[in-house]
Amino acid sequence: xxxxxxxxxxxxxxxxxxxxxxxxxxxxxxxxxxxxxxxxxxxxxxxxxxxxxxxxxxxxxxxxxxxxxxxxxxxxxxxxxxxxxxxxxxxxxxxxxxxxxxxxxxxxxxxxxxxxxxxxxxxxxxxxxxxxxxxxxxxxxxxxxxxxxxxxxxxxxxxxxxxxxxxxxxxxxxxxxxxxxxxxxxxxxxxxxxxxxxxxxxxxxxxxxxxxxxxxxxxxxxxxxxxxxxxxxxxxxxxxxxxxxxxxxxxxxxxxxxxxxxxxxxxxxxxxxxxxxxxxxxxxxxxxxxxxxxx
Amino acid sequence: xxxxxxxxxxxxxxxxxxxxxxxxxxxxxxxxxxxxxxxxxxxxxxxxxxxxxxxxxxxxxxxxxxxxxxxxxxxxxxxxxxxxxxxxxxxxxxxxxxxxxxxxxxxxxxxxxxxxxxxxxxxxxxxxxxxxxxxxxxxxxxxxxxxxxxxxxxxxxxxxxxxxxxxxxxxxxxxxxxxxxxxxxxxxxxxxxxxxxxxxxxxxxxxxxxxxxxxxxxxxxxxxxxxxxxxxxxxxxxxxxxxxxxxxxxxxxxxxxxxxxxxxxxxxxxxxxxxxxxxxxxxxxx
Numbered sequence: 001x002x003x004x005x006x007x008x009x010x011x012x013x014x015x016x017x018x019x020x021x022x023x024x025x026x027x028x029x030x031x032x033x034x035x036x037x038x039x040x041x042x043x044x045x046x047x048x049x050x051x052x053x054x055x056x057x058x059x060x061x062x063x064x065x066x067x068x069x070x071x072x073x074x075x076x077x078x079x080x081x082x083x084x085x086x087x088x089x090x091x092x093x094x095x096x097x098x099x100x101x102x103x104x105x106x107x108x109x110x111x112x113x114x115x116x117x118x119x120x121x122x123x124x125x126x127x128x129x130x131x132x133x134x135x136x137x138x139x140x141x142x143x144x145x146x147x148x149x150x151x152x153x154x155x156x157x158x159x160x161x162x163x164x165x166x167x168x169x170x171x172x173x174x175x176x177x178x179x180x181x182x183x184x185x186x187x188x189x190x191x192x193x194x195x196x197x198x199x200x201x202x203x204x205x206x207x208x209x210x211x212x213x214x215x216x217x218x219x220x221x222x223x224x225x226x227x228x229x230x231x232x233x234x235x236x237x238x239x240x241x242x243x244x245x246x247x248x249x250x251x252x253x254x255x256x257x258x259x260x261x262x263x264x265x266x267x268x269x270x271x272x273x274x275x276x277x278x279x280x281x282x283x284x285x286x287x288x289x290x291x292x293x294x295x
Numbered sequence: 296x297x298x299x300x301x302x303x304x305x306x307x308x309x310x311x312x313x314x315x316x317x318x319x320x321x322x323x324x325x326x327x328x329x330x331x332x333x334x335x336x337x338x339x340x341x342x343x344x345x346x347x348x349x350x351x352x353x354x355x356x357x358x359x360x361x362x363x364x365x366x367x368x369x370x371x372x373x374x375x376x377x378x379x380x381x382x383x384x385x386x387x388x389x390x391x392x393x394x395x396x397x398x399x400x401x402x403x404x405x406x407x408x409x410x411x412x413x414x415x416x417x418x419x420x421x422x423x424x425x426x427x428x429x430x431x432x433x434x435x436x437x438x439x440x441x442x443x444x445x446x447x448x449x450x451x452x453x454x455x456x457x458x459x460x461x462x463x464x465x466x467x468x469x470x471x472x473x474x475x476x477x478x479x480x481x482x483x484x485x486x487x488x489x490x491x492x493x494x495x496x497x498x499x500x501x502x503x504x505x506x507x508x509x510x511x512x513x514x515x516x517x518x519x520x521x522x523x524x525x526x527x528x529x530x531x532x533x534x535x536x537x538x539x540x541x542x543x544x545x546x547x548x549x550x551x552x553x554x555x556x557x558x559x560x561x562x563x564x565x566x567x568x569x570x571x572x573x574x575x576x577x578x579x580x581x
Contacts, residue, residue, distance in 0.1 A: 010483055017376050018380070021376055021377065021380065024389070024393060024454075025392040028393050028396055028455065029395070031404075049421065052418065093299045093300045096300065097299075117301065124312075124558055125311070125558055126308070126310075126314055127551060128534070130313075130314025130317065133311075134310050138306075149307065151307075153300050153303050212400075216515075235405075235520065238405075262406065263410070265406075269400075269403050274395075278391060
């Protein structure tokens with residue numbers, strides 16, 4: 001479009017620009033490559049700090065030790081369970097709610113009140129201590145429900161879904177279905193859901209990422225390390241370096257504090273995000289832009 | 296169909312609001328809300344008298360203000376630079392890579408950063424020492440460095456993702472404006488100053504005013520994964536403080552009081568932010 005613009009200063013700027021952008025991109029990816037290189041390196045080389053961006057004394061030892069660690073594998077399983085259960089419950093509840101809330105004020109009296117009921121939670125919270133006490137009093141501690149239920153409804157995602165339903169579903173299609181005798185569930189299932197695949201994919205991705213990455217609730221609501229999701233497990237091992245709950249023998253302890261093993265664990269934890277993210281990138285960019293555009 | 300969502304939100308968002316009465320009591324778990332002694336504003340007074348609580352509020356404001364400014368400016372500049380790229384493959388590759396850190400948690404990034412920034416042979420110190428011939432810096436254990444590291448790493452994580460909105464705004468600018476500017480003899484730089492930036496002003500205002508509501512959120516996840524007792528002086532923020540005194544030390548009432556203070560101020564700021572965004576950029580949430 002602007003190719004005719006070829007003044008010298010613009011050419012210099014262009015070269016400079018490509019250079020800066022490439023540099024920024026490198027800064028974003030190099031830390032991951034470094035960690036990957038450490039995880040594939042021999043532990044002697046890693047301890048001696050000679051690994052840069054390429055493995056030294058290539059070995060799979062760190063990954064073998066990680067997979068052999070019972071607590072790690074169980075945490076990995078807990079995380080998968082949490083993501084599957086959490087995302088399906090969240091999406092089911094939010095989609096149903098969004099369907100009702102997308103109706104016009106005329107069809108659904110009290111829509112505004114319910115909308116504010118949800119929006120208010122974005123504005124004002126009870127805070128950490130009272131929420132903790134509710135979850136504890138309900139007896140959810142040490143169960144997966146403590147990780148799944150409190151966060152099931154995200155008001156912001158709900159608003160995105162409502163907006164999507166309101167703007168993207170042709171009203172005439174809905175009316176035609178009603179005339180043909182379709183009830184709400186049929187309309188929801190046959191019309192709303194198929195039309196909203198991009199929005200559903202985007203928000204499912206956000207929910208999956210949220211559940212995979214959450215660690216704090218695991219830490220405060222789970223008293224037994226057996227119930228830790230992977231992020232919580234890693235937080236205790238790698239960030240806090242707290243092995244007190246782990247009740248491990250000297251050999252395992254040595255393995256866990258090894259730099260290559262830590263790097264392998266970090267990389268395994270990052271891997272699912274690295275895999276799903278490029279596939280849905282197109283979706284979420286569209287989804288966000290759609291959510292940001294206002295009439 | 297609305298019922299499941301309403302029940303969940305009622306239990307986990309509205310019932311905790313009742314728990315806020317703890318802030319005005321000396322809550323004792325065996326007495327419960329009904330019988331714990333009433334102390335009125337005692338805990339709030341304590342908060343403003345405590346040296347460490349005042350420090351924590353100050354830290355929160357400094358860190359979040361810096362984050363708000365840099366998380367607005369850097370993505371904006373980045374979007375403008377990216378807009379000058381006409382090799383689509385390059386543009387898409389850069390975008391894909393810079394969005395990525397947003398999807399990694401602070402646990403993962405914390406693990407990576409603690410390793411990379413370590414004074415004992417962390418890769419950053421190795422590079423700095425060999426380039427500038429200086430003593431290794433203990434980035435995460437030094438009060439002079441901690442805030443800088445927190446702001447830089449946060450911008451690093453979120454810059455790509457925050458760019459998306461600005462890029463979308465750039466693509467929706469009417470091309471005839473550029474054509475008119477070119478006819479008037481404007482070069483690329485002048486087009487950016489006189490067309491692109493003014494056209495993006497509404498979205499800049501929206502992003503800026505809405506982030507006002509976050510001024511007391513300096514990043515709980517990030518700080519909790521990066522800090523340690525050495526840097527409490529500059530790095531401890533309201534949320535991490537509430538967690539420490541409220542849950543770890545079991546001082547439920549005081550923790551709730553500090554949390555309530557934060558919630559009230561945030562509420563006022565969020566509402567103000569939305570009002571301003573609506574007034575100056577015609578932004579509506581729903």
